Amino acid sequence: MNSESLAASAAINIGLALIVLTLFSLLRKRPSNAPIYYARGLSHRRRPPDSASGRFLPSFGWITRGIFVAEEEILDSCGLDALILIRLFKFGIRYFLVCSAVGLLILLPVNYKAGIQDAYSMDVFTISNVGNNSNCLWVHCAGLYFLSGYGLYLLYKEYYDLLHKRIHQLYILRHQPSQFTVLVRDIPLCDEHKARDCAVHHFFSKYHPHSYQSYQILYDGKDLEKLLSNAKSVSRKIEELRQQSSPFQSTTSFPLLESSKKDAEKVKLKESLRELSHKIRMSQSKQELQKKELPVAFVTFKYRWGAALAAQSQQTPNPLVWITEMAPEPRDVLWRNLSVPYKYIPLYKSGVYVAASLLTIFFAVPVAAVQGIAKFERLEKWFPPAMVVKMIPRIRSVVTGYLPSAILNGCVFVVPFAMIEMVKFAGYPSKSRKDIKTCNMVFYFLVGNVFFLSLLSGSLLEQIGETFTHPKDVPSRLATAASSQADFFITYILTNGLSGFSLEILQPGLLIWDAMKSKIWQRGKPRRPYLYSLPYYRIIPYIALCNLIGMVYAVVSPLILPFLVVYFSLGYIVFVNQIQDVYITTYETCGQYWPYIHHYILTSIVIMQITTIGIFGLKSKPAAAVAIVPLLVFTLLFNEYCKTRFLPTFFRCSVKDARDRDECDERSDTMDANLRNALDAYSPPCLQPMDIG
Secondary structure: OOHHHHHHHHHHHHHHHHHHHHHHHHHOOOHHHHHHHOHHHHHOOOOOOOOOOOOOOOOOHHHHHHHHOOHHHHHHHHOHHHHHHHHHHHHHHHHHHHHHHHHHHHHHHHHHHHOOOOOOOHHHHOHHHOOOOOOOHHHHHHHHHHHHHHHHHHHHHHHHHHHHHHHHHHHHOOOOHHHOEEEEEOOOOOOOOOOOHHHHHHHHHHHOOOOEEEEEEEEOOHHHHHHHHHHHHHHHHHHHHHHOOOHHHOOOOOHHHHHHHHHHHHHHHHHHHHHHHHHHHHHOOHHHHHOOEEEEEEEEEOOHHHHHHHHOOOOOOOOOOOEEEEOOOHHHEOHHHHHOOHHHHHHHHHHHHHHHHHHHHHOHHHHHHHHHHHOHHHHHHHOHHHHHHHHOOOHHHHHHHOHHHHHHHHHHOOHHHHHHHHHHHHOOOEHHHHHHHHHHHHHHHHHHHHHHHHHHHHHHHHHHHHHHHOHHHHHHHHHOHHHHOHHHHHHHHHHHHHHHHHHHHHOHHHHHHHHHHHHOOOOOOOOOOOOOEOOHHHHHHHHHHHHHHHHHHHHHOHHHHHHHHHHHHHHHHHHHHHHHHHOEOOOOOOOOOHHHHHHHHHHHHHHHHHHHHHHHHHOOOHHHHHHHHHHHHHHHHHHHHHHHHOHHHHHOOOHHHHHHHHHHHHHHOOHHHHHHHHHHHOOOHHHOOOOOO
16 A cells, blocks of 8 residues: 555545534534434423524534543543543553654654664554664664553553452442342252242352342243233333324214214224233242243342342352352343343353354455455456456545455444344343453454455465565565555545544434434434443454554554554544433443453553564664563563452452442441332332233
8 A cells, every 4th residue: 555545545535534523513413313312301291402503504612622521520420430431441541652752752763763664654664674684773672662561551551440440340339239239140949848938048148148138040931021011011002002092183084973983993902911810920939830940040238248248258169050240230230131040141152152153254254355455456466357347547545445444444343233242142140241252252353354364364364475576575575464464544534533523423323323313213203212231242352453453563553553542543533422311221241351452452462572583583683672571571461460359349349348338328328228129129020910900
């Protein structure tokens, strides 16, 4: 890819971003679009901002608000998980600003002055322009030490700060029922009564006598849920007929006849509703429920320290029964997954991994095809009809500069949605665990397919002809893969950032859907806000991938670094707006996403160091390569330290913290109220009372 193609990609992405952001600034001021652009505020009974003045002029006040928003405001209104996403963007801004200063002021001039490449090639700004065994490589070695050390310092600072924010947030949210409740799985039958509910009571009364309070056994409620769903549907139909029963609302020439038909239909529906309610009451009787018991229960304790001890200890010598863990929030529970037998969950997870692996292999085809478009010279040789592109002025720059990254982004857009559908079958007990696992799978998919496969397929497509004639040169050719693909990754970041974030804030799919719905099948009906949870599994992996690309290329090709600063800055402003105005909070893990983000960033630092070791080795500078080994060892030891120092507190509850929260409740006389709330919180959907009306 030449500079003309890179300029074409930048021009298209910047132009598209300006158009889309201006359009958003206009559309968000229209009251009819409030259910899309102010859904969170409407769900909290807040009125959208007044936009009567200058409705046809774009307003960019949302950008100013994003820049000056306080972290405490996001934490109080949206939770620690949302704040962690914002902190990830701020981490990228801080890190790549420093990287840009080092790269553009020190490393890039060193690369340019080395001067072994063609002066008109983009490679003059990369490490490939530095000659073999050149002492200039020590500058890159020093730069790697500085950038790695600065990255580790920021990681430690973030981990330390977020750990204390998590402890404080759990203290603020001490009223949550999940702090008193333990999820128990694989409950054996009671020897005396051959039932599981009494087994739970006997076991915890005996072995946790001072802290045990109550329990809620779960049932296989598929049939009951179906009956409840049918009853709600019939109830809605009755209500609709009741609203349409006025003769003045009739659209026919015989309003009284139509009204009598509706009354007859209403009588039939009421009779059907009475039958359904009778079946529901019978199914909810104790005798019927006992036949559908599941080996799963939510056990509530009198004190948080009792729940913490029970959740984090082995209950019997057999670790495969009475399996305990802290319960997720009631709104976070995936009730259907709790019916999956615990012993089958490893098989389900294995099936998900196999499906994800097949998806990864399948996507290798479009990634290789994208690199074929980017390497247009080779594409001409293998596919002669592609030469027609040369006949259209400037079209080649668009094809090789913008099209590959746009196609790649379009292909991988569907990956998070495919992954989360797969993970649904893995049996995770909560939405948060499902989303975190999806986040992991999407990240490694992107690292494998978008990063490594793009790197290798680009290098191999460029040099496949020489591979057979000069097989000994293959290692040296692969060593230059990183620098030769720098321009492609710049276009990828431009497309993913400028176009991707702009489309995220515009929500074009939702706009089209809302227009169709309001004009066709819901004309005249009151509109409801479009409430969606913040899709962490779709956002975090892409940010982590761009962070990986930036870190690997920080030393190899510093020209990419300013684009990363723009990427993280725009993402920060966009998602501050989305978090505050659009997405709602459907669960709160109090920061459990951060250990995974920390792992992604640390993986990026390790890959950056390994890549540089390989480049130094193939640049005939073994001393510089050996000098990086202690840095790599230190990075791995730093990771182990963080695992020991910080990680346990993100997934376990210390007895000290639990006891401190209990004492605070006792001093404020709120312990009984919080305990009563916990006792009623985990009633399964199939036992919810049906309001017939």
